[in-house]
Amino acid sequence: VSGAEVVNKTEGAKPSVDSVFDTLTGQYDEIKVGDPLYVAGKDISIDTSKADEFVGLKDKKTGAIVKATVSRSDNQTIDCVFEGVEVEPGEYVFVVQTRSGLGDDFGVATATRNIKVVG
Numbered sequence: 001v002s003g004a005e006v007v008n009k010t011e012g013a014k015p016s017v018d019s020v021f022d023t024l025t026g027q028y029d030e031i032k033v034g035d036p037l038y039v040a041g042k043d044i045s046i047d048t049s050k051a052d053e054f055v056g057l058k059d060k061k062t063g064a065i066v067k068a069t070v071s072r073s074d075n076q077t078i079d080c081v082f083e084g085v086e087v088e089p090g091e092y093v094f095v096v097q098t099r100s101g102l103g104d105d106f107g108v109a110t111a112t113r114n115i116k117v118v119g
Contacts, residue, residue: 013043013100015111020094029115033087037068039078041111043100046073050099052108055080057117058093065095075101089119 017039019028024035031037039055047053048070055068055078066087068080078096096111 012102012106012109013098015041015043015096015098015100015109017041017044017094017096017111017113020113020115029113030118031082031115032118033082033085036079036081039080039094039096040076041078041096043075043109044073044078044096044098044111045075045101046070046078046096046098047101048073053098054095056095056097057082057087057115058095058112060091060093087117089117091115092117 019040020031021028021038022031022035023038025032046055055070056065058065066082066085068082070078070080072079092115094113094115097108099106099108
């Protein structure tokens with residue numbers, strides 16, 4: 001094995017969002033701004049101290065993103081709320097940007113889900 005170079009290559013997690021549940025209306029993937037949300041998925045832990053890790057709503061027309069306040073997260077669930085933001089009813093992309101708890105040695109991965117914001 002002379003001359004062989006051993007490289008330890010580690011990939012980051014591949015997060016996914018399975019559902020976004022509005023805890024007040026009892027609806028999945030249909031939310032009201034200001035209602036507490038329960039998000040379920042895989043590898044979705046958020047480090048709220050990092051500016052590039054967040055939960056957000058991306059406007060499909062303009063691409064603008066508003067961020068949620070995350071109160072708790074682990075690898076499978078997130079509790080969050082969109083408060084103090086103006087969001088028109090319509091179709092949006094729910095975005096989770098995370099390192100999945102793997103630390104700064106890994107890049108940020110994005111998980112998305114199409115949802116509807118209602119008035």
